Amino acid sequence: MQTENRLFDDIARVASGATSTLVNIRTELESMIKQRLERILTDMDLVPRDEFEAVKAVAAQARAEQELLEERVAELEASLNKNLPNKGEKRYKKPPKK
Incomplete structure (x- = not known):
């Protein structure tokens, strides 16, 4: 046992x-x-996550500013074209997007 x-x-x-x-x-x-x-x-x-988020925020802000500037340029072109004598063609054209 x-x-x-x-x-x-x-x-x-x-x-x-x-x-x-x-x-x-x-x-x-x-x-x-x-x-x-x-x-x-x-x-x-x-890249660390916090750096990525910071760059992402900067890029989003830059994109928003770019869109505002595109609108402003379009308004300025329209106002310039309105003041030109009418010869059938606009003097200021918006360049094609890339």
Whole structure:
């Protein structure tokens, strides 16, 4: 009977040691994967999210200003064309969009 208890104790110790070893291996693998991913992302030279959002906001503002200026130029061209003598063709034309 005592032999069986000792056998179960040994099995429990081995299982406990194996579990501890597996947890350590898992932790080490997670650490290695994280380091490699960080290195890969650093090598990719990605832009941080906050910088991207800042540039996006600047681009949106520039686009809005461009649209306002396009409207203003169109109004100025219309006013200049209105004041020209009527010879069948407008002197100021809006260039084609690219």
